[in-house]
Amino acid sequence: MSFAEIESFLADWNSVNASKVDAPQNIEPGLVVAADGRSAIPSFDLNNTPYLNRELSWLAFNARVLAIAKDATVPLLERVRFLSIYSSNLDEFFQVRVAGLKDQVAGEISVVTPDGRSPAQQLSAIAETVRRFNREKRATFRESIRPALLANDISIRGLAELAQDDVDFLSELFHSRIFPVLTPLAIDPGHPFPYISDLSLNLVVTLRDPADDRQLFARLEVPDTFPRLLGLPSTERSDFVLLEDVISHHLDVLFPGMTVAAKQYFRVTRNADLTYEDEEADDLLSAVEMELRRRRFGRAIRLEVTADIDEQILGLLIHELDLEIDDVYTEDTLLDMTGLDSLANVGRPDLEYAPWTPVTPSAFRPLDGERVDLFARLARGDVLLHHPYESFSRSVAELIHQAAVDNKVLAIKMTLYRTSGD
Numbered sequence: 248m249s250f251a252e253i254e255s256f257l258a259d260w261n262s263v264n265a266s267k268v269d270a271p272q273n274i275e276p277g278l279v280v281a282a283d284g285r286s287a288i289p290s291f292d293l294n295n296t297p298y299l300n301r302e303l304s305w306l307a308f309n310a311r312v313l314a315i316a317k318d319a320t321v322p323l324l325e326r327v328r329f330l331s332i333y334s335s336n337l338d339e340f341f342q343v344r345v346a347g348l349k350d351q352v353a354g355e356i357s358v359v360t361p362d363g364r365s366p367a368q369q370l371s372a373i374a375e376t377v378r379r380f381n382r383e384k385r386a387t388f389r390e391s392i393r394p395a396l397l398a399n400d401i402s403i404r405g406l407a408e409l410a411q412d413d414v415d416f417l418s419e420l421f422h423s424r425i426f427p428v429l430t431p432l433a434i435d436p437g438h439p440f441p442y443i444s445d446l447s448l449n450l451v452v453t454l455r456d457p458a459d460d461r462q463l464f465a466r467l468e469v470p471d472t473f474p475r476l477l478g479l480p481s482t483e484r485s486d487f488v489l490l491e492d493v494i495s496h497h498l499d500v501l502f503p504g505m506t507v508a509a510k511q512y513f514r515v516t517r518n519a520d521l522t523y524e525d526e527e528a529d530d531l532l533s534a535v536e537m538e539l540r541r542r543r544f545g546r547a548i549r550l551e552v553t554a555d556i557d558e559q560i561l562g563l564l565i566h567e568l569d570l571e572i573d574d575v576y577t578e579d580t581l582l583d584m585t586g587l588d589s590l591a592n593v594g595r596p597d598l599e600y601a602p603w604t605p606v607t608p609s610a611f612r613p614l615d616g617e618r619v620d621l622f623a624r625l626a627r628g629d630v631l632l633h634h635p636y637e638s639f640s641r642s643v644a645e646l647i648h649q650a651a652v653d654n655k656v657l658a659i660k661m662t663l664y665r666t667s668g669d
Contacts, residue, residue, distance in 0.1 A: 317391070323396065381576065388581065431467050457505075457506055465502070511553055520545075547568040554579040611641055
């Protein structure tokens with residue numbers, strides 16, 4: 248989206264909210280027509296207030312991430328990456344923001360937001376909005392991104408599509424590395440319902456005992472110790488197979504002597520909202536440690552299932568996870584698209600943004616080959632830095648270096664925010 252388009256968008260947004268025009272019948276609910284009459288602009292403030300709802304405004308932001316994934320002018324693998332980012336963002340939103348609203352509902356807190364919504368009304372609006380955006384996400388992947396990947400020799404394949412050499416490779420991988428870390432757990436009155444880890448991908452397997460035709464259920468967690476997408480070695484293409492498909496293909500090894508009647512996938516999101524009262528904590532470190540331990544076993548917030556899930560299994564999951572039907576989100580393409588990030592890293596520069604070499608900020612460019620004294624420059628006035636377009640090493644890192652070798656500096660203190668795992 249260009250700067251001109253952004254300015255036009257904001258101008259139209261202000262015009263629409265000022266005039267409060269009604270959306271025509273052919274516009275999807277939750278959208279209003281822009282002042283130019285040509286485009287629909289998301290509107291999440293349907294009350295007669297001058298305020299936007301915080302949670303729905305965040306969803307509007309994530310819709311912009313999805314819009315980049317939908318944009319055919321963006322390089323293909325970058326679109327894949329943004330589809331993964333959209334899904335990852337939504338996970339965090341449910342873990343924290345939706346979890347917080349559910350805590351308010353459970354605590355019978357009825358205070359309304361400035362835009363006039365109670366916690367329950369916000370949850371209802373969130374569910375409706377997320378479902379609408381998820382429909383766009385699925386359509387984008389199914390109708391646009393996946394065919395484009397296939398046209399560029401990148402694909403996610405089922406085992407039935409593979410050559411025998413690839414099937415043998417995956418079978419060997421399963422027996423030697425995957426099978427040893429799998430732990431099937433029975434689901435029956437004689438066993439407690441197994442704990443479902445936050446954001447884990449799981450299988451519910453329906454089994455039949457040939458001896459007495461009894462129906463049994465088992466839960467199997469897809470291990471996160473392996474990549475979600477497994478590459479195939481015997482092809483010049485970039486072909487991948489889903490880890491859960493490899494496990495499903497070998498269920499007879501996990502349940503010998505039993506007949507596999509059905510298998511369904513599901514995923515659970517749990518409350519990960521970190522809350523503590525630092526003023527009341529005698530030991531802040533202990534308080535944070537206890538809260539993090541509580542998060543590990545936080546209550547379920549969202550249940551994602553495949554469209555073909557059996558009603559009996561769905562009812563069991565809803566009951567055991569203490570959820571409502573509105574907490575269930577159905578997927579008919581790929582469950583958990585955060586794993587698509589692997590596709591974006593296949594090493595195809597022709598399908599990615601061109602690499603960018605950061606420039607030295609103009610205020611810190613050396614004159615006559617001499618090194619710039621950053622402290623002297625900052626003493627003359629503030630300097631605005633724009634990362635990653637301007638160099639981090641020639642600005643922040645250089646400031647830290649100059650401070651480290653300056654005898655007048657007594658201490659260097661900084662805050663690291665959301666550093667990557669790498």
